[in-house]
């Protein structure tokens with residue numbers, strides 16, 4: 001019964017995350033009434049309804065026919081599914097709110113990195129710090145676990161960063177400082193105990209996606225991207241880990 005409330009709440013949260021995903025890279029405030037990003041016309045209220053706004057417009061802006069990215073309805077659905085799964089796992093508890101906040105940061109960061117190849121320094125480090133501050137109150141988490149996760153992830157990702165600089169000096173950095181900050185957030189939010197699992201999922205996903213790109217390029221497609229947004233895969237990996245195991249981590253099979 002509760003799920004009939006949680007799923008729409010998830011869609012609403014998704015709509016809010018989309019607002020951040022669209023506006024943060026364009027340096028717009030969150031307070032103004034939404035406008036079309038191309039023709040600047042004020043949107044009707046139904047145009048920015050989560051999921052339904054996109055569907056009702058058939059994926060094209062009603063005002064000027066601009067193609068609306070399919071990312072946004074996907075974010076709406078993903079956020080709703082995430083909230084439902086987290087609710088089934090935690091019910092109404094502090095773990096639910098904490099996990100939903102962590103998932104929201106992962107979804108926004110992953111989407112912006114996918115679209116703009118950009119991970120924000122201050123919001124990401126701020127979220128990492130906030131995770132450390134509240135960790136003591138979260139079941140299966142602790143201040144020590146959060147701090148250790150932040151520190152170990154920071155060291156690990158700085159090593160990756162330096163290695164990437166040496167290995168690909170001529171290329172555009174395949175692994176940026178933003179990925180270091182994102183790693184620190186994942187370490188702090190999920191804790192050292194869950195860090196290896198969360199990173200493993202992300203790296204396996206990134207590896208699988210890169211392999212698919214290589215195959216597609218071999219087949220002869222030219223418009224295949226030369227790089228992947230590594231941060232996006234770290235976010236998806238951490239999100240999947242959170243949804244599968246929560247902060248308690250994989251239970252031993254007895």
Ligand SMILES: [Zn+2]
Pocket residue numbers: 036037038039040041061063064065066
């Ligand atoms: Zn327009």
